[in-house]
Amino acid sequence: MTITPFEEKVYLSSPTMHGEELKYMQEAYETNWMSTVGANINEVERLISEKIGCGYAVALSSGTAALHLAIKIAGERLYGQPRVGHGTLEGHKVFASDMTFDATVNPIAYEGGEAVFIDTEYDTWNMDPVALEKAFEMYPDVRLVVVAHLYGTPGKIGEIRRICDEHGALIVEDAAESFGATYKGSQTGIFGDYSIISFNGNKIITGSSGGMILCRKKEDADKARKWSTQSREAAPWYQHEELGYNYRMSNVIAGVVRGQIPYLEEHIAQKKAIYERYKTGFADLPVEMNPFDAETSEPNFWLSCMLIKPEAMCRQVRGEKDVLYISEPGKSCPSEILDAIAALNAEGRPIWKPMHLQPIYRMNPFITASGNGRGGTNAYIEGEAADVGLDIFERGLCLPSDNKMTAEQQDRIIEAVRECFK
Ligand SMILES: *Cc1c(COP(=O)(O)O)cnc(C)c1O
Numbered sequence: 357m358t359i360t361p362f363e364e365k366v367y368l369s370s371p372t373m374h375g376e377e378l379k380y381m382q383e384a385y386e387t388n389w390m391s392t393v394g395a396n397i398n399e400v401e402r403l404i405s406e407k408i409g410c411g412y413a414v415a416l417s418s419g420t421a422a423l424h425l426a427i428k429i430a431g432e433r434l435y436g437q438p439r440v441g442h443g444t445l446e447g448h449k450v451f452a453s454d455m456t457f458d459a460t461v462n463p464i465a466y467e468g469g470e471a472v473f474i475d476t477e478y479d480t481w482n483m484d485p486v487a488l489e490k491a492f493e494m495y496p497d498v499r500l501v502v503v504a505h506l507y508g509t510p511g512k513i514g515e516i517r518r519i520c521d522e523h524g525a526l527i528v529e530d531a532a533e534s535f536g537a538t539y540k541g542s543q544t545g546i547f548g549d550y551s552i553i554s555f556n557g558n559k560i561i562t563g564s565s566g567g568m569i570l571c572r573k574k575e576d577a578d579k580a581r582k583w584s585t586q587s588r589e590a591a592p593w594y595q596h597e598e599l600g601y602n603y604r605m606s607n608v609i610a611g612v613v614r615g616q617i618p619y620l621e622e623h624i625a626q627k628k629a630i631y632e633r634y635k636t637g638f639a640d641l642p643v644e645m646n647p648f649d650a651e652t653s654e655p656n657f658w659l660s661c662m663l664i665k666p667e668a669m670c671r672q673v674r675g676e677k678d679v680l681y682i683s684e685p686g687k688s689c690p691s692e693i694l695d696a697i698a699a700l701n702a703e704g705r706p707i708w709k710p711m712h713l714q715p716i717y718r719m720n721p722f723i724t725a726s727g728n729g730r731g732g733t734n735a736y737i738e739g740e741a742a743d744v745g746l747d748i749f750e751r752g753l754c755l756p757s758d759n760k761m762t763a764e765q766q767d768r769i770i771e772a773v774r775e776c777f778k
Contacts, residue, residue, distance in 0.1 A: 359772075361701035366765050367758045368703040369558040369659060372623065377615030384607045392585065394607030396614050401568075403617050404553070408545040410570040412577030415605035415613075416584055419532040419554025419567035424463040425580045425603065426528045426550035426569050427502065431467050434499045434526065440599060443468025445500070451491050452502040453483045453530070454722065455710045455745040460504045460530045461717070472498070473712045475724040476745040480648055481661075482511025484744065485519055486725040492523050494723065499525045505534035505544050506708070507754070508560065508627070508658030509648045513539055513547045528552075532567070535560050536620050537656040545570050555613050560623050560658050563613035566605050626759035627657035630766065634660050634755060637770035641777055642668035646752075661707065663752040664688060668777065672750070676715070688776035690753040696772045697756060702765070707752040710745035 380396050389395065397415050405413040416422045431444025438444050446468035452461045454473035464471045474491055477484035483503045492498065501520055505511050513529070520527050529548025531537075537544045545551045548570075555566035571577040582588070587600030605613075635645050646661035672681040672689035681691045690706060697704040712722035724743060756769055 359699050361699065362765060362768075363701075366700075366702035366756045366761050366769070368705055368754060369757050370760070371557050371562045371564065372619075372759055374615065374619050376618065377612040380611030380614045381608055382611075384611050389607045392604035392606055394610070396607045396610035397605055400605075400610045400613045400617070403614070404568055405570070407617075407620075408543045408551075408553075408570060410546050410551065410572065412571045412574060414569050414571070414577050414580045414584065415610055416567050416569060416580075416603045417605055417609075418565055418603075419530075419552055419556060420459045420463070421584070421601070421603040422552035422554070422567040422569040423459060423502075423528070423530060424466055425583055425601070426548070426552055427463045427469075427500070428467055428583070429571075429576055429579060430500050430526045430528055430550055431469070437598070438468075445469025448500075449495055449498050449721075450500045450502060451488060451495075451498055451525075452711070453504040453506075454712055455481065455708055455748060456504040456506060456530070457532075457708055458711065458714065458716075459532070460502060461711055464502065469500075470720060471502075471711065471717065472721045472723060473710070473717070474501075475722070475743065476710070476748060477512065477725075478647070478744060478748075480509050480511050480653075481506050481646055481748060482509065483516060484725050485512050485515035487723050488516060488519050490725065490727055491723040492519065492525075494727075495721075496523070498523075500528065501525050502528045502530065503548075504530035504532070505537065507646055507661055508534045508537050508656040509646060510534060510537050510539035510544050510653040510655065512649075513544070514652070517547060526550075532556070532559065533658050534656055536624050537654060539653045550576065555609070555616075560627070560656050561613070561616035561620050563605070563609040563616070566609045566613055568605075623759055624656045627660075627757060630757055630759070630761065631657045631660045633763065633766055634662070634770065637767070638662065638773065641774065657757075659757045660755045661752055662693075662755060662773075663748060664690070666751065669751060674750070683776075686777060688773075690751065693773055693776050694753055696776050697769060700769060700772055702756045702769055704756055705754040707749045707754065709749055710743075713746065713749070 529551035532554035555563035584603035589595040642665040670684040670687040
């Protein structure tokens with residue numbers, strides 16, 4: 357079969373500008389408010405805290421910076437201020453989502469803590485509350501849980517909150533991918549003691565970069581703002597009582613975010629239509645789309661993903677940095693499908709490789725629903741997964757989900773995926 361690739365690449369998820377971004381950037385330029393102070397920052401903080409319904413939002417340079425400050429504030433609240441040069445979490449374990457982007461968990465290490473990875477459930481592809489309960493049985497002293505909502509789908513955050521309350525633990529909620537998604541009618545970003553969102557270039561709306569920490573209390577927001585601007589004290593000179601960071605958002609970036617905010621719902625509607633079109637296009641294939649619980653949640657459909665049924669997987673062997681697979685009639689695997697998508701000049705992506713499988717975190721504990729998950733080799737055993745994250749990583753992939761993709765382009769991608777199963 358000859359394939360005619362798209363002339364212009366179809367991306368996984370790329371920035372989509374609307375015009376107002378330029379107006380606010382220009383305003384910043386013309387008024388010389390080109391630093392980390394200005395009307396765009398103030399307005400973006402106001403609009404986002406209003407949208408999410410959290411008390412306070414502090415605009416920062418990235419979602420990762422927001423996670424760092426969120427985790428650091430939680431660490432200080434739990435364990436007090438450390439000596440300079442030491443992290444707030446030193447000597448402490450922290451429970452964290454396992455199947456996620458490493459930015460979710462790296463700040464635990466920045467603060468000297470040890471991440472204990474909690475396995476994933478199949479219903480929403482997020483942290484499994486059953487595994488979290490197990491983890492508290494095994495490590496009853498843990499007081500902090502860092503939890504992400506993957507691909508725009510809210511996790512079982514109600515259950516996670518109940519478990520954390522029972523154990524007196526704080527939650528840092530990573531809503532970087534799920535801005536605009538709701539759980540039981542509330543926006544993600546409201547469920548953590550500290551929450552964050554991201555305006556990275558591939559997120560549902562973007563500032564080209566940027567992020568925000570969302571806090572319930574004014575004192576926490578004030579602390580985040582102070583730390584993000586080098587921790588200056590109120591004094592005539594540069595006076596420092598605490599470690600500082602250069603994490604504040606620029607007023608130019610905030611202009612881009614400000615111009616994007618009115619388009620959040622439009623982007624979500626486009627992403628949802630993409631998800632539905634894939635779902636229909638794959639209805640008779642041995643695959644399912646990334647699932648969500650329609651009773652409790654409305655995702656933002658940031659990325660459309662698919663999972664191949666176990667019986668329809670061809671052989672695929674992944675090493676640390678390479679992969680081999682053997683095509684079989686009627687079957688396929690993520691690697692074959694990603695190759696087919698790439699041949700069309702479109703961009704797919706493997707599922708986030710779980711943190712417990714990453715060389716950097718291989719020595720950290722990993723807890724599954726049935727207890728300690730280390731040592732298992734077979735992810736999928738007779739309908740029971742011993743390591744759900746590994747199983748989804750092996751059988752799943754992210755499909756091109758750009759909101760500028762045309763229906764015709766998406767139909768060709770669907771056709772290319774269907775070919776893989778012939
Ligand atoms: C993008 C992302 C982040 C980090 O956000 P940046 O703004 O890129 O630093 C954190 N967590 C998750 C789950 C993400 O997808």
